[in-house]
Amino acid sequence: MILKPRLQDLKIIGFYLGKIILGLTLTLSLPVLIGLAFHEINPTLDFLIAIEIALIFGIILNRLCFTKDDLNWMQGMIVVSLSWLVAMVLGAIPLYLSGHYKSFLDTCFETMSGFATTGLTLVQNLDHLSYSHNFWRHLIMFIGGQGIVIVALSFFIKGFSGAFKMYVGEARDEKILPNVIHTARFIWLVSITYFILGTLALGITGILNGMTSVNAFFHGACIFMAAFDTGGFTPQSQNMLYYHSLSFEIITVVIMILGAINFRLHYHIWTGNRREIFKNIETGILFTTIMITFSIAAIGLTQTGIYPQALTLFRKGFYQLISGHTGTGYQTIYPVQFINDWNALSVTGIIYAMALGGAVCSTTGAIKILRIGIIFKALKEDLKRIMLPERAVIVEKFHHIKKVFLEDKPVRAALLITLCYLGLYGFGTLVGIFYGYPFLESLFESTSAAANVGLSCGITNITMPAGLKLTYIFQMWAGRLEFMSIFVLIGFLAAAIKGK
């Protein structure tokens, strides 16, 4: 028997949702400062309007649903899944008011793509977008990469036991420090330290490449936020092609890889345990999958003959591959070139890379390499069981921060999530085919959306059907939250309708 949710459940959900909205309000004030600094009148007003709307909703929810009760698992998961939808709508307000979007749906697509660190974009005339709106597009990637709830946990919600439930709901099942709030703050510390270093590196490179100092540092900050959080937005419509710079590409590759590494690994590197890099299962698998997928892409590119020089082939092939594997989505080729100039084999290599993703507890999306490692270990264990004598005791272990013995529970979880991702990639592909796009292009774009990558082969544009836009929004949302909180929300809605 399904139990109908109680009023108290709704109150608790509403109260914490209100708190997260108030947290978002503070982030909306940062573009206001940018707008004031660059004397942008109307963009500043756009953000003030968004802040006021967010405050009104936040205060009403906090007031109407005031409670001192803590969250349970179900409520925590629902708060997370709903807060991402609410953030999408509230974050879309200033962008919609900018007049650079065809419809509010396009703006919601943009903000979901930003928060989920995907990087697919529907903005029009990006090259004339104001600094403040552009900054907001990149800031939402930074917020989404850390996790919307992490922002609220770090600054607005003082320690309470429900914090961990929301933390898990946001697809972060690994605690770096014993306390979730301290974990959230550590993630911010790492991100902000890298932010300063990355912005400086990109800013100086920009100046050396002939950009004005203001633009160089503005672009540096934006590119860092999108690269470290494996997002993929850029301040100019040409994506990374705008810079025409090898040094820019090298720096962004380093930042993308840093973003794809587990925050727990960052913690160990920071605390002096550098050997962990070489011992960790994730590092080894990431290296192996990069090599395999790059080999596939490189063979394909050699067949096409588009890049006759080895260095050029490496530069183009490796950049798109790392961008896809880390889930960033930066491109140094035009989207249609994937279809027109690359062949099916090279595109398939990129699709594999996108589908695998980076490390768990990082800012990447997709299946994630730890799960791939666990599945392979389980397969190896089963093979051993068949091949060795029945009496043999088989124990499979791997190193992930500490020595971990392979048990059935993590294997089951890894397989389930992998299956969900494969289903999600397939679902988007089917919808793409339904709307008349070829199979390979549909698969490419669907994998890119569901794995929160952002590489595009040209399907994503303002003229694509609304149904496909909604599908990609759903894929980005489900892919970023890794399904569980969304399944709980669906179950909650079903209980509200059918429950007794």
Added chain:
Amino acid sequence: MIKNQKLKYRADSVERIVFSFLLFLSAIRSTLSAKQCYPLNAKIPFFLLLSFFIFHFSLTCFAQPISSTELINKAKQYDGKTVVYEGEVIGDVMKRGDYAWVNLNDDKNVLGVWIPRDLTKEILFTGNYKTKGDWIEITGIFQRACNQHGGDLDIHAQTIKKITPGRPLQEKLNPAKRDFAFILLVILIILFFACRLPLNVNRKR
């Protein structure tokens, strides 16, 4: 490399002249073959008109600007050819030694143009939120995957012509947005005090 490209460009120009000349010859031939059908006084204007159209067409068809969509979608077809492309200069003019990168937006896509630094002196405005950039036309060699620039799709320009000068864009306060922000502020203030009132009552109790 640059020298090779210049040679290629000249070769393209020679091709164009030879092509025009051949068309011109074919026009004479076709006019002469019309001798039996038309009297001589009717033949001369016919000949002049035909040769004018052929000349005009042969010279202008190469000078027509090609859109970025056409260039990107049919990159293989245009690879290594001299093309005319026009668009608004956006972002920064990034100077690199004797050359510079200029990104031109033709309202559909943006293409990177590698251009001799001296030619960029003409560019006074670059497009951004507060500026409409200069609209320029360039003639140069289109590359699908330029070996000199790490496989980028670009154009190596030889000539530049300013079509429309850019200008600063005046930003005016949008009164509708201002009024809406003010109304929301009033609602927010009312809400703020409305929320505080019952709390105070509770405290007194």
